[in-house]
Amino acid sequence: MDRPPAKPPARRKSWRKDEIIAAAAECFMRHGYQATTVDDVAAQLQCTKGRIYHYYASKTDLFFDVHREGMNRLFAALGPAMEMEGDGVTVLEAMCLAHAEAMLEHHTFENVVAQGVHMHRFDGATAEHKATVQALIDSRDRFEEHFKDAIRRAIDDGSLRAVDVAVTAKVILGALQWTIYWYRPRKADTARSRAALARKLVDPLIEGLRAGD
Amino acid sequence: MDRPPAKPPARRKSWRKDEIIAAAAECFMRHGYQATTVDDVAAQLQCTKGRIYHYYASKTDLFFDVHREGMNRLFAALGPAMEMEGDGVTVLEAMCLAHAEAMLEHHTFENVVAQGVHMHRFDGATAEHKATVQALIDSRDRFEEHFKDAIRRAIDDGSLRAVDVAVTAKVILGALQWTIYWYRPRKADTARSRAALARKLVDPLIEGLRAGD
DNA sequence: GTCTATATGGTGATAGAC
DNA sequence: GTCTATCACCATATAGAC
Numbered sequence: 001m002d003r004p005p006a007k008p009p010a011r012r013k014s015w016r017k018d019e020i021i022a023a024a025a026e027c028f029m030r031h032g033y034q035a036t037t038v039d040d041v042a043a044q045l046q047c048t049k050g051r052i053y054h055y056y057a058s059k060t061d062l063f064f065d066v067h068r069e070g071m072n073r074l075f076a077a078l079g080p081a082m083e084m085e086g087d088g089v090t091v092l093e094a095m096c097l098a099h100a101e102a103m104l105e106h107h108t109f110e111n112v113v114a115q116g117v118h119m120h121r122f123d124g125a126t127a128e129h130k131a132t133v134q135a136l137i138d139s140r141d142r143f144e145e146h147f148k149d150a151i152r153r154a155i156d157d158g159s160l161r162a163v164d165v166a167v168t169a170k171v172i173l174g175a176l177q178w179t180i181y182w183y184r185p186r187k188a189d190t191a192r193s194r195a196a197l198a199r200k201l202v203d204p205l206i207e208g209l210r211a212g213d
Numbered sequence: 214m215d216r217p218p219a220k221p222p223a224r225r226k227s228w229r230k231d232e233i234i235a236a237a238a239e240c241f242m243r244h245g246y247q248a249t250t251v252d253d254v255a256a257q258l259q260c261t262k263g264r265i266y267h268y269y270a271s272k273t274d275l276f277f278d279v280h281r282e283g284m285n286r287l288f289a290a291l292g293p294a295m296e297m298e299g300d301g302v303t304v305l306e307a308m309c310l311a312h313a314e315a316m317l318e319h320h321t322f323e324n325v326v327a328q329g330v331h332m333h334r335f336d337g338a339t340a341e342h343k344a345t346v347q348a349l350i351d352s353r354d355r356f357e358e359h360f361k362d363a364i365r366r367a368i369d370d371g372s373l374r375a376v377d378v379a380v381t382a383k384v385i386l387g388a389l390q391w392t393i394y395w396y397r398p399r400k401a402d403t404a405r406s407r408a409a410l411a412r413k414l415v416d417p418l419i420e421g422l423r424a425g426d
Numbered sequence: 427g428t429c430t431a432t433a434t435g436g437t438g439a440t441a442g443a444c
Numbered sequence: 445g446t447c448t449a450t451c452a453c454c455a456t457a458t459a460g461a462c
Contacts, residue, residue: 054445
């Protein structure tokens with residue numbers, strides 16, 4: 001029996017959604033969610049907004065998908081580092097490096113994620129979106145919890161000073177996530193150059209600034 | 214000759230502008246510049262927007278004044294710490310503590326400042342606002358330069374490890390400024406409680422996380 | 427100085443041709 | 445599936461009464 005011809009590998013049916021999400025992420029990053037018009041996103045795609053509304057019911061739904069993709073990329077980057085062998089501070093350092101590199105590499109999406117975090121704090125979501133918003137908040141919380149766990153373990157095994165766990169997690173993540181405000185990808189950027197910058201970012205956090213005697 | 218009756222001390226003529234700025238800062242913080250309507254600000258003041266437009270030609274001008282006030286408060290808080298006596302790292306630590314406390318205390322205004330930083334990176338200003346925007350960018354740069362100077366001096370006098378000056382300044386300021394995303398003032402907050410939190414924020418930055426042998 | 431009423435332009439979303 | 449045309453609404457800003 002003839003089988004249907006092999007499909008191109010890994011070509012999902014929703015690749016059009018992916019390109020819409022990418023274009024939206026770019027616009028949301030540049031101008032912010034509110035200031036971005038659906039026409040802006042269409043222009044980025046060099047099409048009209050009819051196409052976008054064929055795949056997304058609203059601008060809000062589109063934002064949610066961008067946000068989700070941004071979180072997925074953060075979790076994907078963090079996973080391997082969490083599996084690293086070594087004492088507590090070694091694992092924490094690997095997590096910091098992985099997160100820093102992810103923030104730089106996926107800087108467009110993570111910029112939008114940060115907007116979402118801020119929006120969720122104040123804007124009461126409509127009833128229909130409530131569940132979606134809650135899922136995204138939960139996702140952020142789980143991410144931060146990974147760092148708190150790592151800090152706790154490192155303190156327990158004596159490889160980290162006994163600092164305030166919650167505040168320290170905020171300090172680490174804040175320092176790394178603030179890159180959205182100043183880092184801009186350049187053509188010459190490579191995985192290697194991002195890793196070098198990540199190294200410079202994480203070093204003062206783990207080793208501290210004060211000179212040893 | 215009779216002189217006019219003494220005016221109430223320190224009562225400036227522009228106190229109405231101040232209350233408009235404060236109301237606008239609250240709204241901009243909560244919903245962002247774009248999502249805030251002039252009617253929102255008026256509602257916050259329990260008046261109509263006629264009043265606001267009597268003092269401000271546009272929503273943009275109002276935003277600029279909030280931003281300016283936010284920067285003024287940051288500089289005012291940093292000044293005394295920069296005059297501190299001691300070696301390089303002592304001064305840097307004092308600056309960090311002062312900045313952290315200012316970010317917490319003026320959290321509403323500094324939230325808006327961060328929005329401004331982000332906006333300026335992408336939104337081409339209209340010709341009429343160009344000079345104003347440039348002045349605010351310069352002001353941000355000068356603020357960061359104070360930290361870079363302090364880091365350089367501390368490295369020179371041997372009290373700080375030889376870290377990357379520019380990146381370390383970003384790490385420090387990022388960690389402290391990220392508070393806008395998670396800190397919320399509470400009724401029970403005092404200068405003392407803010408100072409305690411600032412201490413917890415600055416400690417891991419200056420001393421580092423890894424346990425000494 | 428503050429209000430009400432309104433002009434004006436833009437934006438999210440829809441309907442229907444192709 | 446993508447486009448064109450359009451509607452309905454909302455927000456900035458102004459004009460003019462009080």
